[in-house]
Amino acid sequence: MNDITVTELKERLAKGEKPLIVDVREDWEYQEQNIGGLHIPLGSLPDKLDELEDHKNDEIIVHCRSGARSASAKAFLQQQGFTNVRNLVGGILAYNG
Structure with a gap:
């Protein structure tokens, strides 16, 4: 699945x-500013998979500060086994840009 641009995400929202x-x-980054959504720090992701289990085939947009962690x-x-995961290109930095 292709990643998603800030422009596309903002238009959809x-x-x-x-x-x-x-x-x-x-x-601390999430507290500073966030665009909503589920907050699962990258290091916690393996332990929190059950929170996403119902969305295995749904579109999931992941983002971080610049796009590397996401x-x-x-x-x-x-x-x-998640089939429709998209990375927000440029992360929150691009979103704020």
């Missing part, structure tokens, strides 16, 4: 869509 967004940043999260989720 503006239309009232509610995609499943997973923020894989650390707690790329790791995307790869991990795909290895666990």
Whole structure:
């Protein structure tokens, strides 16, 4: 599945869509600013898979600060059988840009 751009995500949110967004940043980063969604720090992802189990075939958008940690999260989720994981290109930095 292709990654998602900030422009595409913002357009979809503006239309009232509610995609499943997973923020894989650390707690302090999430507290500082977030765009909503589920907060599961990357290091906790293996232990929190059950929270996502019902969404194995749903679109899941993962994001972090710049896109690197969320790329790791995307790869991990795909290895666990999730079929529609998309990384937010550029992360929250691009989102704020």
